[in-house]
Amino acid sequence: MSIEQHLIDSGIVLPEPAAPVASYVPVVIEGGLAYVSGQIPFNAEGALMLGRMGEHVDTAFGQRAAERCGLMILAQLKAALGSLDRVERVVKLGVFVSSTPDFTEQPKVANGASDLMVKVFGEAGKHARSAVGVPVLPLGVVVEVDAIVAIRG
Structure with missing residues (x-):
């Protein structure tokens, strides 16, 4: 089964890839690796997930925000690679x-x-x-996540 079909079967909907907010590109592909720039969390309605752990929000909110960052990483990878089926392995998350x-x-x-990946x-x-x-x-x-991903072809 393709990753795209697995997403559909799991009810996972990828957001639209966010445009960079400064002078960088979302994904750089080099030497069989995709380096995904830090992605920030947007909730399902498209609003930024704001706050500071230990002050404004709880751990459960932070986990949801990290998952939303992970979804944006997947959206950026799909846009850069054409298909998530090209992902060989998630190497590292920061x-x-x-x-x-x-x-x-x-x-x-x-x-x-991590659990999303x-x-x-x-x-x-x-x-x-890290x-x-x-x-x-x-x-x-509240959270930002970047990734290094091994890719096929």
């Missing part, structure tokens, strides 16, 4: 979590994106990962 100094659940927040790609979705807390993210979003 997850940045806007959080207070005493918030320590960044790995739990990051699971929102495994749901979509199975074993090929298991990846290395999950770090930062004081602020672009536009006030």
Whole structure:
């Protein structure tokens, strides 16, 4: 079964790929890898998911935001590759979590994106990962996620 069909069967709807908000491109393909620029979370209605972990929002909200970043990563990959069937393996995710100094659940927040990759790609979705807390993210979003993905042809 194709990844595209798996998405349909799983009820996963990809958002429209977001345009860059500064001087960069969403995806660079080099040496069999796709480097996906940091993606920020938009909810299902298209609004930014804002806040700071440990201050404004809870871990469950952060997980949903990380999952929305993961969906945007998939949307950017589909736009760049033509099909998600070209994904060979998710190699690494970098997850940045806007959080207070005493918030320590960044790995739990990051699971929102990680679990999505495994749901979509199975074993090929298991990846290395960084999950770090930062004081602020672009536009006030709660999470930003970037990716390195091995691709076919």
